Amino acid sequence: MPTPSIDSRDVDSRAVEPGAGAGAAAGTSALSYEEARDELVRVVNELERGASTLEQSLALWERGEALAARCEEWLIGAKTRLDAARASASTKAE
Incomplete structure:
Protein backbone atom coordinates (compact mmCIF):
# COMPACT_ATOMS: atom_id res chain seq x y z
CA MET A 1 0.00 0.00 0.00
CA PRO A 2 1.59 3.33 -1.00
CA THR A 3 2.33 5.78 1.76
CA PRO A 4 0.33 9.00 1.42
CA SER A 5 2.41 12.08 0.76
CA ILE A 6 2.39 15.18 2.91
CA ASP A 7 1.36 18.24 0.96
CA SER A 8 4.29 20.56 1.58
CA ARG A 9 1.96 23.54 1.16
CA ASP A 10 0.35 22.51 4.45
CA VAL A 11 3.61 22.94 6.37
CA ASP A 12 3.64 26.10 8.43
CA SER A 13 6.44 28.23 7.01
CA ARG A 14 6.67 30.07 10.34
CA ALA A 15 8.39 26.96 11.73
CA VAL A 16 11.65 28.20 10.22
CA GLU A 17 11.62 31.50 12.06
CA PRO A 18 14.30 31.82 14.76
CA GLY A 19 13.22 29.96 17.86
CA ALA A 20 10.30 28.32 16.09
CA GLY A 21 11.92 24.89 15.94
CA ALA A 22 10.12 23.86 19.11
CA GLY A 23 6.88 24.13 17.16
CA ALA A 24 7.90 21.10 15.12
CA ALA A 25 7.82 18.99 18.28
CA ALA A 26 4.31 20.15 19.12
CA GLY A 27 1.89 17.29 19.10
CA THR A 28 4.45 14.49 19.10
CA SER A 29 4.17 13.59 22.79
CA ALA A 30 0.72 12.06 22.28
CA LEU A 31 1.77 9.93 19.30
CA SER A 32 2.16 6.18 19.57
CA TYR A 33 5.35 4.66 18.22
CA GLU A 34 3.55 3.48 15.09
CA GLU A 35 1.93 6.88 14.47
CA ALA A 36 5.24 8.71 14.86
CA ARG A 37 7.06 6.18 12.66
CA ASP A 38 4.42 6.35 9.91
CA GLU A 39 4.43 10.15 9.88
CA LEU A 40 8.23 10.15 9.85
CA VAL A 41 8.16 7.92 6.76
CA ARG A 42 5.78 10.37 5.06
CA VAL A 43 8.02 13.33 5.98
CA VAL A 44 11.11 11.59 4.61
CA ASN A 45 9.27 10.70 1.39
CA ALA A 78 10.43 -0.49 25.54
CA LYS A 79 14.02 -1.54 26.23
CA THR A 80 13.73 -0.38 29.83
CA ARG A 81 10.54 -2.42 30.29
CA LEU A 82 12.13 -5.51 28.73
CA ASP A 83 15.23 -5.17 30.90
CA ALA A 84 13.04 -4.87 34.01
CA ALA A 85 11.00 -7.93 33.00
CA ARG A 86 14.16 -9.96 32.41
CA ALA A 87 15.61 -8.89 35.75
CA SER A 88 12.37 -9.82 37.50
CA ALA A 89 12.24 -13.21 35.78
CA SER A 90 15.89 -13.83 36.63
CA THR A 91 15.28 -12.99 40.31
CA LYS A 92 12.27 -15.33 40.48
CA ALA A 93 14.25 -18.16 38.88
CA GLU A 94 16.93 -17.98 41.58
Whole structure:
Protein backbone atom coordinates (compact mmCIF):
# COMPACT_ATOMS: atom_id res chain seq x y z
CA MET A 1 0.00 0.00 0.00
CA PRO A 2 1.59 3.33 -1.00
CA THR A 3 2.33 5.78 1.76
CA PRO A 4 0.33 9.00 1.42
CA SER A 5 2.41 12.08 0.76
CA ILE A 6 2.39 15.18 2.91
CA ASP A 7 1.36 18.24 0.96
CA SER A 8 4.29 20.56 1.58
CA ARG A 9 1.96 23.54 1.16
CA ASP A 10 0.35 22.51 4.45
CA VAL A 11 3.61 22.94 6.37
CA ASP A 12 3.64 26.10 8.43
CA SER A 13 6.44 28.23 7.01
CA ARG A 14 6.67 30.07 10.34
CA ALA A 15 8.39 26.96 11.73
CA VAL A 16 11.65 28.20 10.22
CA GLU A 17 11.62 31.50 12.06
CA PRO A 18 14.30 31.82 14.76
CA GLY A 19 13.22 29.96 17.86
CA ALA A 20 10.30 28.32 16.09
CA GLY A 21 11.92 24.89 15.94
CA ALA A 22 10.12 23.86 19.11
CA GLY A 23 6.88 24.13 17.16
CA ALA A 24 7.90 21.10 15.12
CA ALA A 25 7.82 18.99 18.28
CA ALA A 26 4.31 20.15 19.12
CA GLY A 27 1.89 17.29 19.10
CA THR A 28 4.45 14.49 19.10
CA SER A 29 4.17 13.59 22.79
CA ALA A 30 0.72 12.06 22.28
CA LEU A 31 1.77 9.93 19.30
CA SER A 32 2.16 6.18 19.57
CA TYR A 33 5.35 4.66 18.22
CA GLU A 34 3.55 3.48 15.09
CA GLU A 35 1.93 6.88 14.47
CA ALA A 36 5.24 8.71 14.86
CA ARG A 37 7.06 6.18 12.66
CA ASP A 38 4.42 6.35 9.91
CA GLU A 39 4.43 10.15 9.88
CA LEU A 40 8.23 10.15 9.85
CA VAL A 41 8.16 7.92 6.76
CA ARG A 42 5.78 10.37 5.06
CA VAL A 43 8.02 13.33 5.98
CA VAL A 44 11.11 11.59 4.61
CA ASN A 45 9.27 10.70 1.39
CA GLU A 46 8.19 14.31 0.98
CA LEU A 47 11.73 15.57 1.52
CA GLU A 48 13.10 13.03 -0.94
CA ARG A 49 10.65 14.24 -3.60
CA GLY A 50 12.39 17.60 -3.44
CA ALA A 51 9.33 19.55 -4.55
CA SER A 52 9.13 21.73 -1.44
CA THR A 53 10.43 25.25 -1.03
CA LEU A 54 13.42 25.79 1.23
CA GLU A 55 11.18 27.02 4.05
CA GLN A 56 8.86 24.04 3.69
CA SER A 57 11.81 21.65 3.57
CA LEU A 58 13.23 23.12 6.77
CA ALA A 59 9.86 22.80 8.51
CA LEU A 60 9.57 19.20 7.31
CA TRP A 61 13.11 18.48 8.52
CA GLU A 62 12.32 19.89 11.97
CA ARG A 63 9.13 17.84 12.14
CA GLY A 64 11.08 14.75 11.12
CA GLU A 65 13.63 15.37 13.86
CA ALA A 66 10.84 15.69 16.44
CA LEU A 67 9.20 12.49 15.17
CA ALA A 68 12.50 10.60 15.25
CA ALA A 69 13.05 11.75 18.84
CA ARG A 70 9.56 10.51 19.76
CA CYS A 71 10.28 7.12 18.19
CA GLU A 72 13.54 6.94 20.14
CA GLU A 73 11.67 7.72 23.38
CA TRP A 74 9.33 4.80 22.70
CA LEU A 75 12.20 2.44 21.89
CA ILE A 76 14.17 3.41 24.99
CA GLY A 77 11.04 2.93 27.09
CA ALA A 78 10.43 -0.49 25.54
CA LYS A 79 14.02 -1.54 26.23
CA THR A 80 13.73 -0.38 29.83
CA ARG A 81 10.54 -2.42 30.29
CA LEU A 82 12.13 -5.51 28.73
CA ASP A 83 15.23 -5.17 30.90
CA ALA A 84 13.04 -4.87 34.01
CA ALA A 85 11.00 -7.93 33.00
CA ARG A 86 14.16 -9.96 32.41
CA ALA A 87 15.61 -8.89 35.75
CA SER A 88 12.37 -9.82 37.50
CA ALA A 89 12.24 -13.21 35.78
CA SER A 90 15.89 -13.83 36.63
CA THR A 91 15.28 -12.99 40.31
CA LYS A 92 12.27 -15.33 40.48
CA ALA A 93 14.25 -18.16 38.88
CA GLU A 94 16.93 -17.98 41.58
